[in-house]
Amino acid sequence: MPFSSLLGHEAATAVLRQALANDRLATGYLFVGPPHVGKTTLALALAQEANCERLTVGGTGVSPVSADAGDTGETPVPLKAGACGECSSCRRIAAGSHPDVRVLRPSLQVKVKTSDTDAEEIEEAATLAADMEDALIRTEAIGELLASASLAGVEARRRVYIIENAEAMNPPAANRLLKTLEEPPADTTFVLTTARPGLLLPTILSRCQMLSLHPLGPDEIAQRLAEFYPLAPAEQRQVVAGLSAGAWGRARRLMEEPAIIALRTELLDLVLSLPRAEVWESLRLAERLADLTERWWLADEPGELGARMLKQARDRVLRSKLREVAEVIESAFRDMMVATAEGSRLINADRTEQLRAAARAYPPAAAVEACRQLDLLRTDLRQNANLRLALEALFIRLLNLRR
């Protein structure tokens, strides 16, 4: 979608609009912001603005093509309209099929046993793995991208290469990119995206212009959900607003993937059962959480590849998904902290009564400690602690925190 259809990110688009108008796009940009906040969407919008066939060089509608518009029968683009979103260039960029606008994502290598020879083989499973801790952008992938950047005879006015979660580049890959940023090919812009800029090489950071993208506030998300999904039940919109953490991309995904809403209900049921659970049930609770996390992954990654990755790399998949699931559990304990306060607003507002009841077992100090335990779990999972033991230990601690 072109700039005109984007939601939020006004400050970043203003900077980019200005650069486009002056025909002075940088060689390297770094879009920084939390997952699903819209970094890649903005980068693709930038590619459309720079290459829309209805705009001349100097984009964003400052100097629209109008001379031969009469001949083609197309309506001239009004001043300041920006990319049209409809021409062949805009459409192919949106569809991911433009040869000069490419997105590179981290990928994960999983071991596969081939049935006939029984030999182990490495298979690359891209895209789904992008958010996984041990996913990498490998030297070969960067090398291939840079090789195409050095080729002449491009179709686009400006090639735009997007490197998602750029912190996942291994050091040789980062160094190869650095060399290109230092001696950039003509008419090429690299957009790196990351949630954790501190993990990038300082030399890469210094070669990129950084733009920060911020999550929307809960009211803003709720208002936009009401505009985009007027027929959806108000309660569903409210739940999604709470779950999305201000990321519009995440919110839309949740609206269109109701299976995740059902899993979130199930997860909250599990948390809300803790006040009455026995400590000896910890193992059973851990198993339920692992099972739920597995289904969460499958709902989020429908399709054959998602199922295959779960089968072949279950432990890694669960570790990565658990971080998201733990956030939902944490949101419930955060709600308990404030549930009894006058006029407080809960993240899981649809479960207010039950959360108030649960807050009797978890008074604020206990709920704070529960959040700390969930944070520790995330660290443990990153440090390769045994998954099953880590989850069981979590529930033992959560149950022992009750009043």
Ligand SMILES: [Zn+2]
């Ligand atoms: Zn266009």
